[in-house]
Amino acid sequence: MSKVIMIQGTMSNAGKSLVVTGLCRIFHQDGYRVAPFKSQNMALNSYITKEGLEMGRAQVMQAQAAGIEPQVCMNPILLKPTNDIGSQVIVNGTAIGNMPAKEYFSYKTRLIPDILKAFQKLEEQADIIVIEGAGSPAEINLKQNDIVNMGMAKMVNAPVLLVGDIDRGGVFAQLLGTLLLLEDEEKSRVKGLLINKFRGDASILDPGIKMLEEKGKIPVSGVIPYMRVQLEDEDSLTEKFEQKKEALLDLAVIRYPRISNFTDFDVFERMDEVSVRYVTSVEELHHPDMIFLPGTKNTMGDLKWMRQNGLEAAIKKMSNEIPVFGICGGFQMLGMHLEDPLSLEEGGTLRGMELLPSTTVLEEEKIRKQVERTFPELTGTLSALTGENIKGYEIHMGRTVCENGETPGTVLQEQNVYGSYIHGIFDAGDLAVTLLQALAKKKGIDYEPGAVMDYEQFKESQFDLLADTLREYLNMDEIYGMLQEAEYDRR
Structure with missing residues (x-):
């Protein structure tokens, strides 16, 4: 039985994918067989495996960071929006049709056997599985029959790290508000809080962190700086869309x-x-x-x-x-x-x-x-x-x-x-x-970019940079302790 840990966020683009990618790289560097998992992903960036099956590119990137071949069992359900109210539903790499959001909301629990089968397939291969949530676990309108956040954590008895984005402001309200809206059993799964995208001297956060830990009763396991790593972005919230400056x-x-x-x-x-x-x-x-x-x-x-x-x-x-x-x-x-x-x-x-x-x-x-x-x-x-x-x-x-x-x-x-x-x-x-x-x-100009690393090598260097940064700013002893405790609980 694999050790498991789950990364959830206070909102979309809080940094879940990045933290999962970094942890996959760290565990890989530490000699473990590690694999990413996301039960349901909504994204228009997708990838085709060697078997000709379709999956979200975020899990592809995470698999590459883990040093393994991407497999569709890492992302058994992919939703590709076709308009503002509906998506193409892809299960185990194959499209089963388009569904309006309301229809899919009623249908999704039928996919739980597919999710568990995919997860069990990964368990046969991995010592550690790093699970990614989607959006926020505190979306009250989506919590019923949840299969991707706390519902997924419950299915496999996973401890949760909750990530908040300080760059957008209100990170303490994000984290405490999310905890407040969780049920007691759900909140008990949250073992650590992460503050992401911080710029400046982290010591100025000390009073806020102290109050956060007092009110939330959960330790802050890391303050992650705003990182300049160049990795794939998953969806339309990417910051690269804001680039306006023109170069040579x-x-x-x-x-x-x-x-x-x-x-x-x-x-x-x-x-x-x-x-x-x-x-x-x-x-x-x-x-x-x-x-x-x-x-x-x-x-x-x-x-x-x-x-x-x-x-x-x-x-x-x-x-x-x-x-x-x-x-x-x-x-x-x-x-x-x-x-x-x-x-x-x-x-x-x-x-x-x-x-x-x-x-x-x-x-x-x-x-x-x-x-x-x-x-x-x-x-x-x-x-x-x-x-x-x-x-x-x-x-x-x-x-x-x-x-x-x-x-x-x-x-x-x-x-x-x-x-x-x-x-x-x-x-x-x-x-x-x-x-x-x-x-x-x-x-009519010369262009010599200098020493340009092969793109695959460049991505490897960015995975290492991400892992090095997370090692410095996360309490990895606490995180390994969560894995150990979760393994005991699962058995």
Whole structure:
């Protein structure tokens, strides 16, 4: 039976994913077989395993920090919002359909056997399982039949560390208010409190921490500083969307309402003199060196959004001067037409951006696979990518056909416009640097980023930095004690 510990938060984006990732790395460094687990994740950033199954990218990142291959049992339920009131429900890596929130709320308890089976599979492999909650355990309207916060902790008898975000203010009220709204049995599971994202001298918090411990009757197990680690963000609360400053080489990513898999552009964010800006209007677009159309959970709806706010017209005009690259849903938008005969999104037929000679028909079956390919012969600005190796994955509902009746290959190109279904297409080797140097050459400047670490090595270095920081600011003796006590209680 594995040792277990659970990280819950006072709100979304309090730092749960980061703490789980860091603890996975610490336990891995200390010689344990460790695995992450999140029973239910709501996110539009997803990943395809070697088996062709879909899971949330946060658990992928945590698995990588733990030094193990991502498995769908680490995230048995994934919800991908399709609109403001409903989501696609993915169970054990396979979509079972779309559900309005109210319907899923009634349905979710049927998935408890799937959750426990997935957890038990991890127990066969891991000495320690680090569990992540979702949102807050004190959401009174969601507490009934909970399967992801205290309900999950109860299923596996896990101790809980509760994380609050001081950067947003009111951290003492966050933590005490959450404890106040928990039932006695739930509160008894909380073994430690964590204050996250603190800037400055932690000693000034001492009076607040003393009162917090007196009123909450639970120790503060760490004050974590605001960290500058570069790791994937899970959802639309990411701070990277706030980046507005333009650098020597400026990349614009269109941030539509249902943007997904924006992790495709993380590889560029570690480069010197490069800006990655997420753009929602023509006024924000300015004059970038390249435009990316990312993935989306609603291709037709987000294309209509661009059409209505003028971004489509601006991008089409700019495509005469600079490269435009669409990935997955962004690739589909660039074609001549989008057809939705089964009304999976908006229904009917929608004119595309007419920048690529292709048509996409949305189909119920989702394409899910990892791929290893090479760039075909490209012309124009990105010709330097020709023949370079690609390692990524495809995940899309829809089949695209060129005007000549053929299926497009790895990349479809028409003048300055490029499209591909492959997520992570620029992650391998020096592809990102090669692309940036091609943009610089077009701009008439030299670009040498200096010693650039391989992206996978870079991520490993960030996991180590995160672990080193948490070791310094968390009471790891207390946390190991919680694991030991939990193991005894579970037996």
